[in-house]
Amino acid sequence: MQFFxxxxxxxxxxxxxxxxxxxxxxxxxxxxxLTLGIRANRPGISSAGAVLLALLVARxxx
Numbered sequence: 001m002q003f004f005x006x007x008x009x010x011x012x013x014x015x016x017x018x019x020x021x022x023x024x025x026x027x028x029x030x031x032x033x034l035t036l037g038i039r040a041n042r043p044g045i046s047s048a049g050a051v052l053l054a055l056l057v058a059r060x061x062x
Contacts, residue, residue, distance in 0.1 A: 023056045030056065 019027040030052035037046025 019053075023053075026052065027056050 016028065016031060019031050023030075030049045033049030034046050034053065035049070037043065037049055
């Protein structure tokens with residue numbers, strides 16, 4: 001059971017680092033809002049985070 005917890009923690013940290021590397025601080029804030037909204041059962045916060053991440057992914061490449 002502890003192995004799965006460790007693997008999940010490593011996966012979460014990896015995803016956070018990838019989002020910050022690719023999308024910067026705004027991506028990290030969006031991911032944080034999405035995660036906190038889901039954990040706190042607040043659909044408004046999680047929706048705002050999801051929209052922010054969607055906007056960052058859909059932006060045109062320069």
